[in-house]
Amino acid sequence: MRTLDATIATPPIAxxxxxRQLAPLLLxxxxxxxxxxxxxxxxxHLLRQSLLLTGAPAAGLTLHNYFEIATVPRYRHALTxxxxxxxxxxxxxxxxxxxxAWLFTRYQFPGKRxxxxxxxxxxxxxxxxxxxxxxxxxxxxxxxxxxxxxxxxKPFLSGVGYQFPxxxxxxxxxEIPRAxxxxxxxxxxxxxxxxxxxxxxxxxxxxxxxxxVLPVIRPALISTFAVTFxxxxxxxxxxxxxxxxxxxxxxxEIFTQYIAPPTDQGLAAAMSFTLLxxxxxxxxxxxxxxxxxxxxxx
Amino acid sequence: xxxxxxxxxxxxxLALTTCLAFAEPTVIQYDCIPNYANxxxxxxxxxxxxxxxxxxxxxxxxxxxxxxxxxGKSPKADCAYYSGAIGFQAASKGLHEPYKPKxxxxxxxxxxxxxxxxxxxxxxxxxxxVNTSALKGKPxxxxxxxxxxxxxxxxxxxxxxxxxxxxxxxVSGINAVLGGGxxxxxxxxxxxxxxxxxxxxxxxxxxxxxxxxxxxIWINADGNGLKAKYVDKAPIEIVIPAEGTVTMPLVMxxxxxxxxxxxxxxxxxxxxxxxxxxxxxxxxxxxxxxxxLDSSLQAKFPPKSAYAKAKVLPLDKLAAxxxxxxxxxxxxxxxxx
Numbered sequence: 001m002r003t004l005d006a007t008i009a010t011p012p013i014a015x016x017x018x019x020r021q022l023a024p025l026l027l028x029x030x031x032x033x034x035x036x037x038x039x040x041x042x043x044x045h046l047l048r049q050s051l052l053l054t055g056a057p058a059a060g061l062t063l064h065n066y067f068e069i070a071t072v073p074r075y076r077h078a079l080t081x082x083x084x085x086x087x088x089x090x091x092x093x094x095x096x097x098x099x100x101a102w103l104f105t106r107y108q109f110p111g112k113r114x115x116x117x118x119x120x121x122x123x124x125x126x127x128x129x130x131x132x133x134x135x136x137x138x139x140x141x142x143x144x145x146x147x148x149x150x151x152x153x154k155p156f157l158s159g160v161g162y163q164f165p166x167x168x169x170x171x172x173x174x175e176i177p178r179a180x181x182x183x184x185x186x187x188x189x190x191x192x193x194x195x196x197x198x199x200x201x202x203x204x205x206x207x208x209x210x211x212x213v214l215p216v217i218r219p220a221l222i223s224t225f226a227v228t229f230x231x232x233x234x235x236x237x238x239x240x241x242x243x244x245x246x247x248x249x250x251x252x253e254i255f256t257q258y259i260a261p262p263t264d265q266g267l268a269a270a271m272s273f274t275l276l277x278x279x280x281x282x283x284x285x286x287x288x289x290x291x292x293x294x295x296x297x298x
Numbered sequence: 299x300x301x302x303x304x305x306x307x308x309x310x311x312l313a314l315t316t317c318l319a320f321a322e323p324t325v326i327q328y329d330c331i332p333n334y335a336n337x338x339x340x341x342x343x344x345x346x347x348x349x350x351x352x353x354x355x356x357x358x359x360x361x362x363x364x365x366x367x368x369x370g371k372s373p374k375a376d377c378a379y380y381s382g383a384i385g386f387q388a389a390s391k392g393l394h395e396p397y398k399p400k401x402x403x404x405x406x407x408x409x410x411x412x413x414x415x416x417x418x419x420x421x422x423x424x425x426x427x428v429n430t431s432a433l434k435g436k437p438x439x440x441x442x443x444x445x446x447x448x449x450x451x452x453x454x455x456x457x458x459x460x461x462x463x464x465x466x467x468x469v470s471g472i473n474a475v476l477g478g479g480x481x482x483x484x485x486x487x488x489x490x491x492x493x494x495x496x497x498x499x500x501x502x503x504x505x506x507x508x509x510x511x512x513x514x515i516w517i518n519a520d521g522n523g524l525k526a527k528y529v530d531k532a533p534i535e536i537v538i539p540a541e542g543t544v545t546m547p548l549v550m551x552x553x554x555x556x557x558x559x560x561x562x563x564x565x566x567x568x569x570x571x572x573x574x575x576x577x578x579x580x581x582x583x584x585x586x587x588x589x590x591l592d593s594s595l596q597a598k599f600p601p602k603s604a605y606a607k608a609k610v611l612p613l614d615k616l617a618a619x620x621x622x623x624x625x626x627x628x629x630x631x632x633x634x635x
Contacts, residue, residue: 140452141512261387
C-alpha cells in the first residue's frame with residue numbers, strides 16, 4: 001500500500017511548485033531562528049559543560065561526569081528510579097484515563113462539563129502544590145488518616161504521603177489531565193460505525209473493544225504513554241515537598257547538584273543531558289512505533 | 299469618543315503605574331524568608347520608613363551562596379543573610395565586599411570578620427521545638443538522647459543540611475555537644491540512630507507544618523519556636539536540650555558587585571539600629587547589639603541558665619569542613635549507607 005503511494009507521489013516537480021514551497025520556508029524562518037536561540041545554543045552549552053570537569057575546566061573534554069553517573073550508586077539509582085517511576089506512572093495514567101476519555105467522547109450526561117473540568121484541573125498545578133495536597137490528604141495528620149481514626153480508632157495510612165505510594169499517587173494525579181486530553185482527542189476521531197459494524201457481525205461488547213477499537217486507538221495509547229512518561233521523567237516538585245527518605249530522582253539530583261553547595265555544575269549538566277537523551281529516545285522511538293502501527297492499519 | 303477617552307486614560311494609568319513600579323527603589327536580599335527571624339516585619343518597617351522595598355526571597359543559606367556563585371560577576375542580590383558557617387564560606391569565596399555598617403564596633407569579636415566581609419546580625423540556638431498537642435500524651439523530650447526513644451518514631455524532622463543553614467548547624471554541631479572528637483564520629487553515630495525516628499529531612503520550610511502538628515518535633519532555631527508559641531499562639535514548647543546546644547550566629551554580608559550598593563549599605567546600617575534589632579528580637583532571635591528589650595519581651599526568652607552549656611563553633615573550621623560534612627551526611631544518613 002505504502003509503496004504504491006510513494007510511486008504516485010513523485011511526479012517531476014515544476015518550477016512554480018518549487019517557488020510555492022519557498023514561501024512556507026521563509027515564513028517559518030523566525031521560528032527556526034527562535035529554535036536555534038532557545039534550544040540549540042543552550043543545549044550546546046549544556047553538552048560542553050557536561051564534558052568539562054567543574055573544578056578543572058582547563059583539563060579538557062572528558063566523559064568523567066557521565067562515568068560518575070554510571071558508577072556512583074546514588075546517581076545510578078536516581079536514574080533507574082526515575083525510569084521506573086515514569087514507566088509506572090505513564091502506564092498507570094494511560095490505563096486509568098481510557099475510561100473517562102471514553103465516557104467524555106461517547107456519552108452525554110448532566111454534569112459532564114463540570115466533571116471534565118475537575119479532572120483537567122490538576123494540569124494547572126505545579127508539582128510542589130500537588131506535593132502539599134498529598135500532605136494534607138495523606139500526611140501524618142492528613143485528612144484520610146484522621147477520618148479513619150474517627151471511624152476505626154486507629155490512624156491508618158498516616159504518613160503514607162511521605163512514602164513511595166504517596167509519590168505514585170501524586171504523579172498519577174497530575175498526569176491524569178494530560179492523559180485524558182490526549183486520549184480524548186484520539187477517541188473523538190474514532191468512527192463509531194466501525195463498532196456498529198462489528199456489533200452487527202455478532203461480536204459482543206468486549207470483542208468489539210478488543211478486536212475493533214483497541215487496534216485503532218493503539219497509536220493514541222502509545223503517544224499518551226510517551227507524553228506522560230516524558231513529563232514524569234522531568235518533574236521533581238512533588239518529591240521536593242514530600243522528601244521521601246532513601247529515595248531520589250535524577251531531576252532532584254540535578255537540582256541539588258546545582259543549588260546545594262558543594263555544587264558540581266558539570267555533573268548536573270551531564271545528568272541533564274542523560275535525562276534529555278532518555279526522554280528524547282523514548283519519545284522518538286514510541287512515535288515511530290505508533291506511526292508504523294497507523295501505517296499498518298491503513 | 300467616550301470609549302476612546304477611557305482607553306487613553308487606562309493607558310496613561312498603566313504607564314504611570316509601571317513607571318512607579320520600576321522607580322520604586324529596592325534592595326535585594328538573598329535568604330529573606332518572611333517567617334524566619336521576623337524578616338517579614340523587618341522589611342515592612344524599612345519600607346514604611348524609607349520607601350525602599352526589600353522583597354522576600356525563599357532561598358536558604360546554602361542555596362543563596364550557590365546562587366551568588368552561579369551569577370558570578372553580575373549578581374542579582376545586594377546582600378545576603380546566612381547561617382554563620384555558610385556566610386563565612388561565602389565570604390572566603392570572595393562573594394562579599396568588605397563593609398563595616400554603622401555600630402559595627404559594638405558587635406562582639408568572634409561574631410564578625412575584622413575586615414567586614416561578614417558580621418552577625420543576631421544569634422539563635424539549636425533547640426527541640428515540640429508541638430505538645432501533636433504528641434498525644436507522649437512525654438516532651440528533654441534532651442537529644444530522649445529523641446532516640448522509639449516512641450518518637452516518624453515524628454521528628456530536621457532540615458536537609460545540604461540546603462538549609464539551620465540543618466547544617468545541627469548536623470555539624472551535634473558532635474561537639476555530645477563531646478565527640480575531631481572525626482565527628484559521635485555526631486554521625488547519633489544522627490544514624492536518630493534516623494530511625496525521622497519523618498523527613500525537610501527541603502522546604504516546616505514552620506507551618508509544626509504549627510498544624512503535621513510535624514510534631516522539629517529540630518530548628520529556638521527563635522522560630524518562640525515565635526510559634528507567642529506570636530502564632532500554637533501549643534509549642536521550646537526545649538533547650540539537657541546536653542547543651544549550639545549557638546548559631548546569623549550573619550550578613552554585602553555582595554560584591556551589588557546592583558544597588560549604596561541603598562544596600564543604608565539598609566545594612568539600619569539593620570543594626572535599635573529599631574531593627576528590637577524587631578528581630580520580637581521573633582526571638584537574640585540581638586547582637588547591646589539593645590535593651592522591653593521587659594515583657596525579655597521575659598519570653600528562655601532563662602540565660604538554659605544556655606549555659608551552649609557551644610559557639612569556630613566558623614573558620616566549620617566552613618573548611620562544610621563540604622565534607624554535607625557529602626558525608628548525604629552518603630551515611632540520607633543515603634542510609
